[in-house]
Amino acid sequence: MKLEVSERAVKRAQLPHNLLISALFAFNLLMAPAVLALKLGMAGLLIPLASSGAMIIWIYLRSKKSTDWFVDMHWRLAFRNSRWLMLGYAITAVLVFIAWLVSLTANDPNMGHILWTALTRIAVLPTLAGVMVTAIAEASAISLASKQEVPDKLAALFPPPVSPER
Numbered sequence: 001m002k003l004e005v006s007e008r009a010v011k012r013a014q015l016p017h018n019l020l021i022s023a024l025f026a027f028n029l030l031m032a033p034a035v036l037a038l039k040l041g042m043a044g045l046l047i048p049l050a051s052s053g054a055m056i057i058w059i060y061l062r063s064k065k066s067t068d069w070f071v072d073m074h075w076r077l078a079f080r081n082s083r084w085l086m087l088g089y090a091i092t093a094v095l096v097f098i099a100w101l102v103s104l105t106a107n108d109p110n111m112g113h114i115l116w117t118a119l120t121r122i123a124v125l126p127t128l129a130g131v132m133v134t135a136i137a138e139a140s141a142i143s144l145a146s147k148q149e150v151p152d153k154l155a156a157l158f159p160p161p162v163s164p165e166r
Contacts, residue, residue: 001149001150001151001152001155001160002147002148002149003070003148003149003150003160004148005068005070005148009068009070009071010145010146010148012068012071013070013071013073013074013145014074014142014145014146015074016059016062016063016074016075016077016078016079017074017077017078017081017138017141017142017145018142019055019059019078020055020056020059020078020081020082020134020138021135021138021139021142023051023052023055024052024085024131024134024135024138025135026051027048027051027052027055028048028052028085028127028128028131029131031047031048031051032045032048032124035047035048042096042120045124049089052085052089056079056082056085056086059075059078059079059082060079062075063075063076063078063079069158069160069161070148070150072158073150073154073155073158074141074144074145074150076154076158077141077144077150077151077154078138078141080154081134081137081138081141082134084130084133084134084137085127085130085131085133085134086130087126087130088126088127088128088129088130088131088133089126089127089130091126091127091130092123092124092125092126092127095119095122095123095126096120096123098119098123099115099116099119099120099122099123100116102115102119103115103116103119
């Protein structure tokens with residue numbers, strides 16, 4: 001849905017997308033490898049998860065606030081796009097749990113460690129895929145905001161306010 005909005009509203013509508021992309025790169029593509037390089041272990045990977053989660057919760061809470069309809073729809077769109085990242089984290093959590101269970105079944109402790117290491121490296125892939133899908137969706141959303149558009153599906157779910165006739 002194409003709208004006529006001010007340049008200020010366009011900038012405000014781009015903000016949630018810029019925040020989410022910045023969080024993706026800072027928390028997932030920079031912090032996660034740093035945690036691994038510092039050898040903080042698998043528990044250290046909870047730091048990027050908690051940081052990303054806090055940003056997503058903040059975007060969600062802001063998406064519930066009512067200001068300018070066009071800006072509000074882009075906050076909602078940013079939250080909808082962040083669901084890909086949350087899905088990646090959820091799948092990774094399940095795979096890490098399965099890796100832990102499989103590593104416990106090994107008779108030799110060294111084999112258990114090898115299984116744990118190999119399977120957890122594979123388990124991180126859904127999160128990486130979620131980061132990439134979310135980044136692509138957010139880049140598209142920034143473009144939508146700059147073209148003064150709101151996705152039709154979102155406009156159908158949350159119709160724009162009817163302006164009073166004069």
